[in-house]
Amino acid sequence: MQNNMETEIKLLIAKKDVKALVASPLVAKRTKKGSHKTMKLVNIYFDTRDLLLQQAGIAYRVRQNGKKYEATIKLRKTAAAGLTERQEYNVPVKNGKPDLSVFNACGLQVDFDGLLGTAQIEKLFTVRVKREIRLLQVTKETLVEMAVDQGFISAGGKKETIDEVELELKEGSLADLLAYTSKIATEVPVFTESRSKYARGLALLDKLEPEGSRKLTDIDWENSYCEEYKKLFYQCGTAILEEQNVFADCGNLQAEADRIFLPCFERMQEVLYWLQPVMDSSAGMQANLQGALRLLYKLRDTKALLKRWKSLLKLADGRLGVDKVTRILENRIEEVGDEVQRQILAGIYSVIVFSLWAAMEGAGWKAEEYLQTGQLLQVRVKDILEKIENAMSREKQAETEKASAMVVGNPVPEKKGKKIRLQEPGYITVNRLGKEFHYLVKANEISKLTDLNKESRKKLEKLGEAMSELFAVSSLAQSIPAELLKSNTVLAARQGGYLLGDLAAEQLMARKAVNKTFTKWMKTMKK
Incomplete structure (x- = not known):
């Protein structure tokens, strides 16, 4: 009996690319001597007619490898696309007939009698594959099993081809497994397969509902x-x-x-x-x-x-x-x-x-044991506000020095090739600290900022809208194709200039809006 947590990545790689990958130094030089073997596997998956096991998050199969049989229960938990972590229980058995009682002594905490009642276990579908296995020493600490599967799933009179590569973490760290997968993706084009062979078999039987589009879960601000x-x-x-x-x-x-x-x-x-x-x-x-x-x-x-x-x-x-x-x-x-x-x-x-x-x-994480997500956000907001305050102080000091120089008849010389800007403290500061303002507005959208009062948060929202308009129109002006402005066709160049002029006019209006909303926001910060 074997009971372990299985961590693996399932990849879809074209047949020609699999051959190139296996022959590459990335695999050949990391393969442990004597670990390469080929086997023919027949997997029979079982459940009740109403899929009571599947509804409980359980996949049950019996695998035949030559004359040997092994029964497996998998409690599946998906971590990410192609990457799965699941609890797995394996027990040697005498034949391919279903018998859940063999798991009684292996520590599996499932009451099958209570779960199934009078429902009978029956065969769902069969998976037949030729599997090539190699053990890869991807780092000194991390050992990965590479399995190349080619075969098919037979379910309800239908068939689906299997061509996939599985990378299972045997020893070491998940970070090493992911880094090695990234290296494979630089060697050959790689796509992921989130569905297990079990899920693909159920899909052939029309017993698996589509998941639909995934929504990102909300952040728990009180969690790590x-x-x-x-x-x-x-x-x-x-x-x-x-x-x-x-x-x-x-x-x-x-x-x-x-x-x-x-x-x-x-x-x-x-x-x-x-x-x-x-x-x-x-x-x-x-x-x-x-x-x-x-x-x-x-x-x-x-x-x-x-x-x-x-x-x-x-x-x-x-x-x-x-x-x-x-x-x-x-x-x-x-x-x-x-x-x-x-x-x-x-x-x-x-x-x-x-x-x-x-x-x-x-990565190395600091204070991960006790720092909550909301606390980190507040710390970062304080950093941003301090950076903005320092920038404004420097701007004010520069203006004061310029005014003092004018009074004593020693004006600050204008740099060659540069024109003196109009007084636009909002635009200058927002443009210089665009990233900081962008994320300050983001923080204001997703969480209540305790460093700002209600009025200040409201004015910051207005500033964010003005900034979005400014950054959008500025980005559009920069995206005008050079071939349009440098066109040999007079009409095309004229039209390109007209478009650029329209964007320049709107950019000026957007700058004024940023200055106005920035000034109003700064007044709330001084209260």
Whole structure:
């Protein structure tokens, strides 16, 4: 009898890529001598007609390996896409007939008689695979079993092919397993399979309800920040890995990549910002995210630019001549969307997610035992407010020095090539500390800020709206394709200039709005 916690990652890798992976130094040089073996397995899964075991979170199978039989109960808990942790109980048996009484002496705390009543156990489906196993010493401390499965599931007269790679942690740390998976994803394109063979068999029998879209759970502000942010990080990564499977299979979603992936990537970026002072690898992890964010922001902004241009063109009512801009922007959207799809098909998103998970598991966490999520947020808000106050003090001091110099007839010399800015303390400060203000507004949205009074939080919300408008229009201005402004066609250059001028005018209005709301917010801070 064997009773252990099983931690594994299930990957989908193309057959040709599996061969290349197995032959690569990443696998060949780490394979323990004598550990490579091949076996043919037949797994028979059992349950009642009404799936009483499945409803209780139990999967029951009997495996035949040659002349040997083994009964297994799995209590499944999914940690993330492709990554599962589950309690597993294995007992040698004489044949392939179902008999739950064999688990009575193994410490399994399940009352099968009470659970099943008079319901009878019956065969659900069969899984037949050829399995290649290798033990990989991925680090000095961590041993991983790699299993390459090829075969099929037979259920209710239907069949489904199996081509997957499982990486099971035998010894060592989860961080090492995740880091090794990230290295595999850099070697060959990798996708994840969240469903077990059991779940896939139930799906063939039409006995498994679709999960639907996943929602991120709310943060428990009174729980450990380490536990809560890890949970959120795994949820976001899971959503990304599952969405990329759908994205890779569909040929018409390129232009929707920003809508599909940005929310989760941005949420992960937000988590890393809050963790900066308490997790030693947060800066490197934020840099890792940029590989995905850069293109997704470019796609989002180009789509917004096209929408704006079409609105301007409609208002012009033919006065701008034949439209030369739409085709250029549509081509840009298509190019960027295709580039995102190439990233996904090459496994770049898998590399990013698994490397981020590995870094989070292997990171050093400060005060994780007693610091609550809400307490960490308040500490970070204090840091932001102090940084803003210091920036304002420096601005005020600079203005005072400039005024004093003017009084004594010794004005501060203007730097060559630079014009003196108008008095815009709000815009200057917000522009200089854009990230800090962005996350201060975020904190105001998700939690009651005890450092700010009610009026101040309300004014901060208004400032956040003005900042969003300013940053959005500034981002659009920067996303105008160079080929539009440098076009050899006079009409295209003219239309590009018209679009840029419209954005510049709105940017000026947005700056005024930021100055106005910033001033009002600062007054509440002085009370």
